[in-house]
Amino acid sequence: MRLTSKISLILVTVVLVTGVLIGVLCIENTNDALDEYLYETHEVMLNEWARTFVTYYTYNGESWDGVDSIGRMMNLQQAGVVLSNLHGRILYHYDVNYIGTQVPQEIYSRGYILRVDNQVIGILYPAALFSDTFMQLEQDFVKSAIGAVAKGVFFTSLFAIIIGMGLSFNIVHPVRELTTAVKRMAKGNFEEPLPIYSTDEIGDLSRSFNMMAQEIEHGIELRKQMMADTSHELRTPLTVLASKLEFTLEQNKPLETEDVVVLYDEVIRLKGLVNELQDLSKLEAGHAMLDKTLIRFRDYFEDFTVLLEAEAESRSMQLEVNLEQAPEYCYADPKRLKQIILNLVNNAFRYTPEGGKITIEARQEGNDLMFSVQDTGMGIAPEDVDKIFERFYRTDRSRDRESGGSGLGLAITKALVEAHGGWIKVASKVNEGSTFTVMLPGWQEPVEEK
């Protein structure tokens, strides 16, 4: 069943149930009110005749025998009362034809009970209850009340259907649009956003849906870009390999050692690229498990300072390592931390000309480790600064592959830092140099010396 029909049906059911309840209560109340009216207008008379009948009953040896004739004797014709015994058999009626007959069922419970010493001896009714005119009046009254309720129910139901349709249109329309949008998305069309009609929950749903669609579209775009970039990056070494081998085959000559060295270099580069890609996709998917531990930072860093110094010397560069303010401990995966540091320092070497200077500094800020690598190299143009952490992004795309890397280094570094719960940022000026700063959150518990 459609939502519109469901909402209308619920509203109409509520109206009908309310109408029936009001009808029943109305009939009950009308009967009670009429009885009350009748008894109140006849109260004095009923009390008087109740006393008379009770006296008769008591003096007659607790019996009603002969009450009909006594009644006539006492001129009860004008009294307008009817007397019955407990079982509803009429003992006195101004019309003798009724004596000995049964009180009609619908009146039976509406009498005035006569008691002697708390014992019920009979029931007294105002004669009006037995008159057709009064009953007709009562029925007409009830009928008109029910008629009014029925009319009310009919018009309220009509109103409920109209309101229900309006209400459900308001609810159903955006839901239908959502359904159409989901179908559109299933076919790969993410361009058309959902219109937002309201600020209520449905509006929130539409907004969240648009956000989700944007995220998915962005994800698909990234994946496409990644596929395109990956195949582009793989194609270059593969082309070198293929053409070298093709040439050798054409020449019908065995491979020279230098050729094998070139081919081997390309294979190694290819292998490195594939490994980096795998590493990055694992990190981005959150599948890379970090083996974090407390590291004695200074000892740890000194282990590879020697290597860095040798590299600086071979490149005729100055290297300054400043660990005075470094924390005693840091909390990280040692292998991954080394990868982060080496990626940044290698870039600094790679993008700084001979004679330049590289400054490595580590300091403690609160509980956290702040690590920076500063160089006096070529720097990064402002328009590139935000992009260098994207995979395969190189500021100079046409640069010789020998001088540049795969363009994955900073993407991996950023993913590693973030996997540790930290951040990385860069400040740079063209031809003056760049400073990369990494924050790694520290261990919150006090360190126990072993």
Ligand code: ADP
């Ligand atoms: P690559 O392997 O090309 O170095 P990265 O992801 O490590 O890839 O770096 C991306 C790009 O950012 C580099 O191609 C380079 O243009 C720029 N870059 C990175 N580090 C520096 C730096 N220290 N100085 C200048 N440019 C840098």
